[in-house]
Amino acid sequence: MITFENVDVVYPNGFKGLDNINLNISKGEFVAIIGLSGAGKSTLIRAVNGLVPYTDGALTVGETLVDPRNKSKLRKLRSKVGMIFQQFNNVGRISVLNNVLIGRSAVTPTWRSLIGWYGAEDKEVAFQSLERVGIVDKAYNRASALSGGQQQRVAIARVLAQDPEVILADEPVASLDPPTARKVLGDLRRIQQDLGITCIVNMHHLDLARDYADRIIGMRAGKVVFDGPTEEATDAVIEEVYQRSLTAEDIATVNVPVSLEDLSEDSDEGTLEGAAASAEPDRKP
Numbered sequence: 001m002i003t004f005e006n007v008d009v010v011y012p013n014g015f016k017g018l019d020n021i022n023l024n025i026s027k028g029e030f031v032a033i034i035g036l037s038g039a040g041k042s043t044l045i046r047a048v049n050g051l052v053p054y055t056d057g058a059l060t061v062g063e064t065l066v067d068p069r070n071k072s073k074l075r076k077l078r079s080k081v082g083m084i085f086q087q088f089n090n091v092g093r094i095s096v097l098n099n100v101l102i103g104r105s106a107v108t109p110t111w112r113s114l115i116g117w118y119g120a121e122d123k124e125v126a127f128q129s130l131e132r133v134g135i136v137d138k139a140y141n142r143a144s145a146l147s148g149g150q151q152q153r154v155a156i157a158r159v160l161a162q163d164p165e166v167i168l169a170d171e172p173v174a175s176l177d178p179p180t181a182r183k184v185l186g187d188l189r190r191i192q193q194d195l196g197i198t199c200i201v202n203m204h205h206l207d208l209a210r211d212y213a214d215r216i217i218g219m220r221a222g223k224v225v226f227d228g229p230t231e232e233a234t235d236a237v238i239e240e241v242y243q244r245s246l247t248a249e250d251i252a253t254v255n256v257p258v259s260l261e262d263l264s265e266d267s268d269e270g271t272l273e274g275a276a277a278s279a280e281p282d283r284k285p
Ligand SMILES: Nc1ncnc2c1ncn2[C@@H]1O[C@H](COP(=O)(O)OP(=O)(O)OP(=O)(O)O)[C@@H](O)[C@H]1O
Pocket: 011, 012, 013, 015, 016, 017, 035, 036, 037, 038, 039, 040, 041, 042, 043, 044, 283, 284, 285
């Protein structure tokens, strides 16, 4: 469903962010991208929805060629490719429901979303999305008043409200404590399985990649250096990807296992004020 053919990204300063990437990601796969800082994980993920324009090769999502220069094609593509970020990117001063309704703007006419006119069907979809991530009871709370895990769930619900075929997640749990990180990834995993949505997720910690992904792609210096089913991503394989020995920090984020049954429970502690409300800026090669 997502195909990279000899894809390069060269940033304006001449730095090669992606170097001859060839990948096929099937519909409904849950893929974790791992690699050390600077390996090119974000660049790879952002190339898929044109946030980072690729400079050579061909990248397709379904039947659509990603064309970073064609704004209207890009808008159409992004209506099917949702993205979540490390800092949630909710609008903190408005309600959870209104944050989720923003996801509907991908599928409603621009003039309607500009004046905030969402119909009954939009609201129905927004509530269903909140239900999927277990926070429907927070619909009328201010987004900024929620815990970090709940805020990331709002972001997931917003993406679900746009009825995506693909979800891209750029370090979605890096700001969360380990048990909450597991619950949020568990939500994503369940959604991917229930709805058959393709998920591509950047992660720093191997235990999370191994526990939640079907497939692991290892990157180094803008190249894919490992690509295989999760069970093949042994410590030795990952050491090869990292070109060094693994540390405890690489592997583990948590020593209290959270079962899949616990995932719908909502026990996030604390609040995370001031989550980034601004849109993630495009990176412009
Ligand atoms: N706009 C840019 N201009 C020039 N170089 C960039 C730009 N954005 C990223 N890079 C470089 O491209 C390389 C890959 O960056 P990228 O953010 O994709 O890595 P990453 O694996 O996601 O790292 P991290 O885990 O630290 O987020 C890095 O060396 C980075 O410095």
